[in-house]
Amino acid sequence: MADLIEGMKFEQKHGKSRVRVGRVWRKEKDGKHIFVEWNVNISLFSNCLSAYVNGDNSDIVATDTMKNTVYAKAKECSEVVSVENFAIELGRHFTSFYHQVTTAIIKIVEKPWERVCIDGQPHEHGFKLGSERHTAEVTVKKSGSVLMTSGIEGLALLKTTMSGFEGYIRDKYTLLPETRERMLATEISTSWRYSFESLSTVPIKPLYFSERFLDVKKVLVDTFFGPPREGVYSPSVQSTLFYMAKAVLNRFPDVASIQLRMPNIHFLPVNLPSKDSPNIVKFEDDVYLPTDEPHGTIEASLSRPQSRM
Numbered sequence: 001m002a003d004l005i006e007g008m009k010f011e012q013k014h015g016k017s018r019v020r021v022g023r024v025w026r027k028e029k030d031g032k033h034i035f036v037e038w039n040v041n042i043s044l045f046s047n048c049l050s051a052y053v054n055g056d057n058s059d060i061v062a063t064d065t066m067k068n069t070v071y072a073k074a075k076e077c078s079e080v081v082s083v084e085n086f087a088i089e090l091g092r093h094f095t096s097f098y099h100q101v102t103t104a105i106i107k108i109v110e111k112p113w114e115r116v117c118i119d120g121q122p123h124e125h126g127f128k129l130g131s132e133r134h135t136a137e138v139t140v141k142k143s144g145s146v147l148m149t150s151g152i153e154g155l156a157l158l159k160t161t162m163s164g165f166e167g168y169i170r171d172k173y174t175l176l177p178e179t180r181e182r183m184l185a186t187e188i189s190t191s192w193r194y195s196f197e198s199l200s201t202v203p204i205k206p207l208y209f210s211e212r213f214l215d216v217k218k219v220l221v222d223t224f225f226g227p228p229r230e231g232v233y234s235p236s237v238q239s240t241l242f243y244m245a246k247a248v249l250n251r252f253p254d255v256a257s258i259q260l261r262m263p264n265i266h267f268l269p270v271n272l273p274s275k276d277s278p279n280i281v282k283f284e285d286d287v288y289l290p291t292d293e294p295h296g297t298i299e300a301s302l303s304r305p306q307s308r309m
């Protein structure tokens with residue numbers, strides 16, 4: 001995608017960021033409304049070199065046009081659509097409608113609006129904001145080849161036991177006591193790449209990717225916690241991360257790779273010494289000081305042998 005200009009390499013792309021759109025689908029049958037809110041980022045690789053070097057804009061897709069296209073395509077979706085399929089639709093449009101555009105990268109973050117329940121009953125048109133966000137990134141080429149990833153941002157998980165950290169390198173700077181009993185808290189960011197490589201092989205079932213998103217999230221959460229009564233022991237964030245990644249690849253054949261970022265958010269034991277014993281507060285796995293920073297950063301990716309990350 002690089003051009004040679006006066007013996008120098010030149011690469012460019014342009015797009016529109018943070019295009020926010022809300023979409024309601026009103027179901028005639030059961031009166032239920034479905035609502036999504038998306039934040040869309042568009043990036044186009046296109047042959048518009050003349051704009052840069054000659055001031056000639058005749059090959060430019062205006063970023064304002066890109067923004068308007070988001071609203072037009074949202075309007076065109078007469079049925080509920082997954083965030084992944086909406087990204088594909090935009091990518092397909094930009095690469096097929098404009099001869100100048102060779103590749104479109106569409107990133108979308110969905111805001112976690114959830115249907116409320118009133119007196120145990122799902123509300124027809126009432127929503128509240130949840131926590132973790134669903135993300136999608138789709139790259140579409142003019143040839144019809146695709147790269148698809150989905151992800152989760154801000155999935156905060158915590159368990160009050162069944163976690164420890166022992167046996168690590170000790171040197172003169174090491175003060176951390178070894179333990180088999182600690183709190184484990186994290187805020188997971190993850191993205192997984194699907195193995196579909198062309199538009200023609202992407203599943204056509206509506207909401208396929210919305211269901212996959214929920215299934216992957218469930219496998220990640222279940223693996224983090226283990227069974228409800230006994231849980232599962234975590235010897236480190238690293239080990240838990242690896243088992244979570246492995247569980248996803250084992251369970252979903254169409255996931256080619258997964259990346260996980262799991263900060264280790266520390267809850268520090270509280271001990272308040274007293275001049276006269278006993279201490280005002282003696283830590284007995286009960287009172288903690290929650291912290292945001294500093295925190296550990298643990299990240300890794302796991303891929304099937306033949307896959308690109």
Ligand SMILES: O=c1[nH]c(=O)c2[nH]c(=O)[nH]c2[nH]1
Nearest residue numbers: 165176235236237238264296
């Ligand atoms: O699970 C952990 N992994 C680490 O790498 C680490 N380092 C640390 O100080 N505490 C922890 N905990």
